[in-house]
Amino acid sequence: MELLKQKVKNEGIVLAKGVLKVDSFLNHQMDPFLMREIGREFKSLFAGDKITKVLTIESSGIAPGIMTALELEVPLIFARKQKSLTLTEDIYVEKVYSFTKRETNEITVSKKFIEPGERVLIVDDFLANGEAAFGLARIVEQAGATVAGIGIVIEKSFQPGRELLLKAGYRVESLVRIASLEDEKVAFVGEE
Amino acid sequence: MELLKQKVKNEGIVLAKGVLKVDSFLNHQMDPFLMREIGREFKSLFAGDKITKVLTIESSGIAPGIMTALELEVPLIFARKQKSLTLTEDIYVEKVYSFTKRETNEITVSKKFIEPGERVLIVDDFLANGEAAFGLARIVEQAGATVAGIGIVIEKSFQPGRELLLKAGYRVESLVRIASLEDEKVAFVGEE
Numbered sequence: 001m002e003l004l005k006q007k008v009k010n011e012g013i014v015l016a017k018g019v020l021k022v023d024s025f026l027n028h029q030m031d032p033f034l035m036r037e038i039g040r041e042f043k044s045l046f047a048g049d050k051i052t053k054v055l056t057i058e059s060s061g062i063a064p065g066i067m068t069a070l071e072l073e074v075p076l077i078f079a080r081k082q083k084s085l086t087l088t089e090d091i092y093v094e095k096v097y098s099f100t101k102r103e104t105n106e107i108t109v110s111k112k113f114i115e116p117g118e119r120v121l122i123v124d125d126f127l128a129n130g131e132a133a134f135g136l137a138r139i140v141e142q143a144g145a146t147v148a149g150i151g152i153v154i155e156k157s158f159q160p161g162r163e164l165l166l167k168a169g170y171r172v173e174s175l176v177r178i179a180s181l182e183d184e185k186v187a188f189v190g191e192e
Numbered sequence: 193m194e195l196l197k198q199k200v201k202n203e204g205i206v207l208a209k210g211v212l213k214v215d216s217f218l219n220h221q222m223d224p225f226l227m228r229e230i231g232r233e234f235k236s237l238f239a240g241d242k243i244t245k246v247l248t249i250e251s252s253g254i255a256p257g258i259m260t261a262l263e264l265e266v267p268l269i270f271a272r273k274q275k276s277l278t279l280t281e282d283i284y285v286e287k288v289y290s291f292t293k294r295e296t297n298e299i300t301v302s303k304k305f306i307e308p309g310e311r312v313l314i315v316d317d318f319l320a321n322g323e324a325a326f327g328l329a330r331i332v333e334q335a336g337a338t339v340a341g342i343g344i345v346i347e348k349s350f351q352p353g354r355e356l357l358l359k360a361g362y363r364v365e366s367l368v369r370i371a372s373l374e375d376e377k378v379a380f381v382g383e384e
Contacts, residue, residue, distance in 0.1 A: 024305075028269065028272070029268070029269045029302075030269075032259075032261040032265075033262070036262060059270065063254055063258040066255040066258060070224035073225075075221050
């Protein structure tokens with residue numbers, strides 16, 4: 001997705017240890033036109049897949065998620081992150097480890113919002129180790145629904161998430177794929 | 193806003209102690225068409241106000257916020273909530289007490305995203321005691337910018353937030369105003 005590549009090139013800031021800061025347009029300040037284009041792009045990728053729900057995770061997944069849901073004309077659900085839970089009767093819970101924050105969160109979705117047989121598109125802002133995507137996929141499968149695909153805004157292709165998800169049989173569509181963040185520079189897959 | 197009223201009437205669940213659950217369309221599962229209508233409604237209310245940014249707070253404010261930002265053709269910023277902070281040099285920080293969760297969070301916005309002189313529209317999903325709205329307004333003012341208005345999706349008019357914000361000189365526009373949640377029923381302002 002060319003518009004997104006340009007944004008990453010022009011506004012992304014490479015920090016130490018493979019961290020890409022995109023807080024000017026994706027995960028703190030957000031460009032609504034870019035979000036709309038992201039929604040349209042995911043629609044064109046998954047238009048034939050009979051998606052019934054989009055599922056994302058708070059907070060940075062919500063804006064691309066709602067735009068994708070609008071284009072696909074289905075509801076968005078966002079999973080909540082919490083440190084620990086007491087009541088878990090009416091919710092699906094999965095543990096997700098964050099390598100960036102070095103902590104485990106429990107992510108939750110109310111059982112009533114995913115029905116058996118649904119076809120769910122998972123959308124998230126970043127894919128690195130795949131922890132969040134796998135957690136969301138396990139929730140979909142707990143509900144007896146199908147993961148129709150995983151749509152990622154920015155994939156760090158030098159980390160193992162994509163390979164692990166493909167190996168597990170999921171379809172992964174990433175709008176930009178970053179091959180490397182070495183020497184404080186962004187190199188895209190296919191342009192190294 | 194009639195569509196929103198209908199949603200609240202048909203899908204809102206009144207819990208004990210004045211809590212209204214709207215997780216089927218607003219803050220867990222989200223209806224993207226409703227979100228788009230909310231954005232259009234805020235645009236029509238604030239179209240003449242030279243808004244330069246929309247500011248909201250994670251997580252439930254993001255979807256109405258991004259749709260409002262899209263309609264007004266300006267960026268959205270979402271404030272982050274955290275329990276405690278160590279580095280605060282480049283960010284504005286305000287304390288916000290949540291009566292529902294009985295905890296104080298620090299909400300933060302990067303300094304680089306609000307310039308002096310900007311006209312900021314604050315958008316949030318709920319207004320009850322006004323804690324979050326005041327916290328966001330103080331951040332705008334710390335930055336030397338102006339709060340052009342406060343746009344609320346659902347106002348609990350039986351709680352003091354609206355009056356306190358008006359008394360402080362802010363313009364408050366709420367898309368639905370709830371007069372009471374007594375006897376497990378939703379009564380709207382003007383329809384009691």
